[in-house]
Amino acid sequence: MSQDLSLQKFGFIKRDTPRTVNLDPLQTGGLLTPEAREALLEWGDGYSVCDYCGGMLDQIKTPPIFDFVHKSLPSFIGMDHARVTNGARESKFAIMHAMTSPGDWIVMDGNAHYSSIVAAQRARLNVKLVPKTPAPDYKITPEAYAAAIEEVKQQSGKPPALALLTYPDGSYGNLADAKAITNLAHDFGVPIIINGAYAIGRMPFKGKDLGADFVAGSGHKSMAASGPVGVLGVNEQYAAKVLQKSPTHKNKEIEFLGCTARGATIMTMIASFPAVVERTKPESWEKEVSNARWFSEQMESIGMKQLGDKPHNHDLMFFEGTVFYDISQKTDRYFLYRELKEKSIHGIKPGLTKNFKLSTLGVGREKLGFVMDTLKDIIKKYDG
Amino acid sequence: MSQDLSLQKFGFIKRDTPRTVNLDPLQTGGLLTPEAREALLEWGDGYSVCDYCGGMLDQIKTPPIFDFVHKSLPSFIGMDHARVTNGARESKFAIMHAMTSPGDWIVMDGNAHYSSIVAAQRARLNVKLVPKTPAPDYKITPEAYAAAIEEVKQQSGKPPALALLTYPDGSYGNLADAKAITNLAHDFGVPIIINGAYAIGRMPFKGKDLGADFVAGSGHKSMAASGPVGVLGVNEQYAAKVLQKSPTHKNKEIEFLGCTARGATIMTMIASFPAVVERTKPESWEKEVSNARWFSEQMESIGMKQLGDKPHNHDLMFFEGTVFYDISQKTDRYFLYRELKEKSIHGIKPGLTKNFKLSTLGVGREKLGFVMDTLKDIIKKYDG
Numbered sequence: 192m193s194q195d196l197s198l199q200k201f202g203f204i205k206r207d208t209p210r211t212v213n214l215d216p217l218q219t220g221g222l223l224t225p226e227a228r229e230a231l232l233e234w235g236d237g238y239s240v241c242d243y244c245g246g247m248l249d250q251i252k253t254p255p256i257f258d259f260v261h262k263s264l265p266s267f268i269g270m271d272h273a274r275v276t277n278g279a280r281e282s283k284f285a286i287m288h289a290m291t292s293p294g295d296w297i298v299m300d301g302n303a304h305y306s307s308i309v310a311a312q313r314a315r316l317n318v319k320l321v322p323k324t325p326a327p328d329y330k331i332t333p334e335a336y337a338a339a340i341e342e343v344k345q346q347s348g349k350p351p352a353l354a355l356l357t358y359p360d361g362s363y364g365n366l367a368d369a370k371a372i373t374n375l376a377h378d379f380g381v382p383i384i385i386n387g388a389y390a391i392g393r394m395p396f397k398g399k400d401l402g403a404d405f406v407a408g409s410g411h412k413s414m415a416a417s418g419p420v421g422v423l424g425v426n427e428q429y430a431a432k433v434l435q436k437s438p439t440h441k442n443k444e445i446e447f448l449g450c451t452a453r454g455a456t457i458m459t460m461i462a463s464f465p466a467v468v469e470r471t472k473p474e475s476w477e478k479e480v481s482n483a484r485w486f487s488e489q490m491e492s493i494g495m496k497q498l499g500d501k502p503h504n505h506d507l508m509f510f511e512g513t514v515f516y517d518i519s520q521k522t523d524r525y526f527l528y529r530e531l532k533e534k535s536i537h538g539i540k541p542g543l544t545k546n547f548k549l550s551t552l553g554v555g556r557e558k559l560g561f562v563m564d565t566l567k568d569i570i571k572k573y574d575g
Numbered sequence: 576m577s578q579d580l581s582l583q584k585f586g587f588i589k590r591d592t593p594r595t596v597n598l599d600p601l602q603t604g605g606l607l608t609p610e611a612r613e614a615l616l617e618w619g620d621g622y623s624v625c626d627y628c629g630g631m632l633d634q635i636k637t638p639p640i641f642d643f644v645h646k647s648l649p650s651f652i653g654m655d656h657a658r659v660t661n662g663a664r665e666s667k668f669a670i671m672h673a674m675t676s677p678g679d680w681i682v683m684d685g686n687a688h689y690s691s692i693v694a695a696q697r698a699r700l701n702v703k704l705v706p707k708t709p710a711p712d713y714k715i716t717p718e719a720y721a722a723a724i725e726e727v728k729q730q731s732g733k734p735p736a737l738a739l740l741t742y743p744d745g746s747y748g749n750l751a752d753a754k755a756i757t758n759l760a761h762d763f764g765v766p767i768i769i770n771g772a773y774a775i776g777r778m779p780f781k782g783k784d785l786g787a788d789f790v791a792g793s794g795h796k797s798m799a800a801s802g803p804v805g806v807l808g809v810n811e812q813y814a815a816k817v818l819q820k821s822p823t824h825k826n827k828e829i830e831f832l833g834c835t836a837r838g839a840t841i842m843t844m845i846a847s848f849p850a851v852v853e854r855t856k857p858e859s860w861e862k863e864v865s866n867a868r869w870f871s872e873q874m875e876s877i878g879m880k881q882l883g884d885k886p887h888n889h890d891l892m893f894f895e896g897t898v899f900y901d902i903s904q905k906t907d908r909y910f911l912y913r914e915l916k917e918k919s920i921h922g923i924k925p926g927l928t929k930n931f932k933l934s935t936l937g938v939g940r941e942k943l944g945f946v947m948d949t950l951k952d953i954i955k956k957y958d959g
Contacts (some may be wrong), residue, residue, distance in 0.1 A: 197646070197647065198647070198848065198849040198852060199849075200639045200642060201639070201643065201647070201845045201846070201848045201849055202610045202845075202846055202848070202849050203610040203611075203613045203614050203617070203846050204614065204617075204638045204639070204842065204845065204846070205617065206617050206618060206623060206626070206638075207637075208626040215622070215625075215626075217621070217622040217625055218620060218621060218622050218623070218625075220621070221620055221621020221622055222620050222621070223619050223620055223621075226586045226587040227587075227619070228616060228619060229587045230587050230588065231615045231616060231619045231801075231839070232612060232615060232616065233587070233588070233589065233590050234590060235607050235611070235612060235615045235801045235839075235843070236602060236605055236606050236607055236801070237601070237602060237604070237605020237606070237607075237793075237794070237795030237796055237799075237800065237801065237802050238599070238601040238602050238605055238795055238796065238802070239590060239602070241599075241601055241602075242590070242592040242599075242921070243925070253591075254588045254590075255584045255585070255588070258584060259585065262581075263581065263582070263585070277661040277662075277665070277803055278661075278832075280832040280833065281661070281832065284832060288697070293677070305821075305824045305827060305833060306827075306832055306833050308821070308823055308824065309821050309824060309827050309829055309832050309833050310832055312821055312822070312823070312829050313672070313829045313830065313832060409621075410621070411621030411622055411837065411838060412621055412622065415621075416621065417615075417619045417620070417621065417838060417839045418621050418622070418837050418838050418839075418840070419661055419803065419835065419836060419837055419838070419840065437689075437692070437693050437696055438696070439692055439696070440689045440692065440693060443689060443690075443693050445693055445696050445697045446697065448662075448664040448665065448668060448690055448693050448694055448697060449664065449689060449690050449693050451803065452803060453795065453802050453803055454795060454801060454802050454803070455615070455619075455801045455802075455839065456802070456803065456840075458588065459619070461585045461586075461588065462585070462586055462587050462588070464582065464585045464586070465582040465583075465585055465586050468582060537626070541627070
């Protein structure tokens with residue numbers, strides 16, 4: 192196409208990551224369904240969903256965005272209202288920005304994703320982190336949460352403007368006692384966001400049942416959608432504030448700058464939605480949890496320790512141990528990545544050997560067995 | 576997949592809009608190149624670009640995001656620094672939010688896109704619109720711009736915190752005298768954003784040559800990328816402010832919440848980039864302008880009046896006249912949409928007959944001739 196030499200590195204680029212087995216916590220829940228792959232090509236062009244738009248993305252009847260956003264999605268996440276956003280972090284920022292003023296306080300769990308903290312910083316809030324319990328549990332307890340709210344009260348003279356709970360967190364896959372924590376936040380009069388970026392689309396999740404006033408979810412992380420795309424849930428009590436419309440442009444919601452996911456992103460989310468509903472049913476999720484626990488036991492049998500909740504209740508797990516680290520001391524730190532790549536197993540970050548996280552979501556017992564066999568073979572090869 | 580009846584409307588959905596000829600101003604610049612369609616499938620999975628990410632999206636070497644964001648893109652948009660964002664409106668909000676405090680004033684042209692106004696409202700700014708000249712020109716003059724800045728000075732005691740110019744605007748495709756307007760903004764000490772959502776990726780554009788301190792561009796509108804995706808440009812003077820990093824997470828930029836376009840969106844932008852560079856070369860753009868002018872003349876020959884700049888300098892044009900409206904009075908207001916759909920011509924909004932906008936970008940003289948023949952046939956059919 193172009194004669195310009197500096198442009199030759201662009202254009203279509205192959206993705207060379209081996210992906211026969213994918214254990215990347217960022218990726219297992221975002222792998223597209225066949226329906227989503229079809230939707231990508233069908234709706235990939237810019238502004239494709241706007242063919243019949245009368246001015247509000249969420250009101251589009253063809254394709255059925257209205258029904259998705261106003262009927263199925265609120266019911267799926269168990270909240271009064273839902274919107275599709277550009278990602279979980281964008282949902283969190285929109286909520287924080289709408290609900291607070293610069294200088295206000297937000298309390299969040301010490302396992303919070305960095306993007307929750309950065310969103311709070313962007314909203315110019317003061318952040319109080321709830322300390323987690325020491326290794327190896329790293330739990331967020333209601334008691335510690337209450338203490339953090341008390342501290343803010345004492346420090347600033349009033350309760351924090353907002354609270355946030357990560358459910359589960361992205362490091363250990365820990366599921367805190369959400370109900371107890373939202374209850375106590377409400378006892379202090381503090382509305383609370385549940386960041387369900389690793390829950391919504393993976394496991395049964397109903398925001399209201401957990402006591403959430405707001406929820407954030409991620410399409411590309413956990414709803415088999417092509418990102419950036421996320422969901423935002425808000426209950427009636429705070430809907431007017433979060434979904435406020437422009438005073439000059441009556442059909443444009445301010446926090447979403449009028450509209451958000453305009454093309455392939457929302458259409459892949461809709462394409463995968465029936466499959467996502469299916470995989471989040473209790474009986475599907477129980478199988479996933481059982482696979483995760485089996486994998487955790489297997490890993491412990493080769494000398495790696497699983498941190499966080501035990502027995503584990505989520506596909507995302509953190510492992511620590513010296514078995515691979517010791518080998519890396521004799522070879523190099525990339526040996527594990529290389530050996531796994533050789534078997535087309537992806538997901539443990541290049542260079543990590545002593546501690547790493549991974550996800551077993553949707554991998555299935557057979558492939559998880561293959562991973563374990565591979566890991567055992569690697570140990571044999573280097574320790575032999 | 577799912578047995579749930581209410582889910583049957585979701586899954587993969589066909590797009591039924593006829594698209595042999597597409598004149599939709601929102602869509603002509605966002606149609607994917609063949610390379611981008613390949614990239615969609617290759618990188619469609621959530622977080623696909625993060626395989627080799629060390630914590631900063633713009634620093635990823637494989638695929639060559641670093642080279643794109645830090646070398647090719649700044650040179651392409653003619654600015655010191657560039658970032659890839661979730662869209663032009665997100666770029667504008669990020670700039671406004673970083674550069675101002677709530678209650679500050681922003682001056683923008685009266686042809687500004689609604690999302691510029693909503694972005695300013697989200698940043699809690701006061702907006703002063705520069706009036707446009709009366710019909711049929713709707714021009715933004717430097718004199719009117721200076722007067723608006725003066726008004727803000729008198730009203731608030733100081734110059735506005737920021738200014739914005741839409742170049743070209745999305746209603747008339749008018750290209751204001753950007754150089755004169757940025758110069759006078761600078762005379763008042765006001766930094767200025769050029770919203771190039773309909774320029775960057777369509778026509779030759781160098782932000783600095785136009786005197787911009789910041790620019791916003793749209794991937795899905797004008798860079799043949801699958802959205803939501805956009806670009807942000809900033810010059811050295813304001814880079815530290817707009818690209819400020821989190822005090823706690825040293826490699827995360829606050830206004831982008833850490834990272835933005837994570838998968839197919841940035842990769843389709845990169846895939847189309849060589850073709851986009853090609854189509855924005857002066858010789859390519861001259862052909863587009865010549866096609867637009869030819870189409871404008873043809874439309875005037877059947878009784879429609881082209882508003883805005885004349886002769887026209889952009890592919891986006893606004894037409895007004897009663898020839899189709901008169902027919903709609905005898906039939907119904909959807910006749911024009913129906914008749915064009917019959918010939919697989921898309922882009923004039925359903926129901927519009929008296930005034931409508933369209934874009935001739937990339938359509939080519941032959942297909943534009945087919946559109947004109949079709950319009951003449953429609954007139955004959957109903958007036959006969």
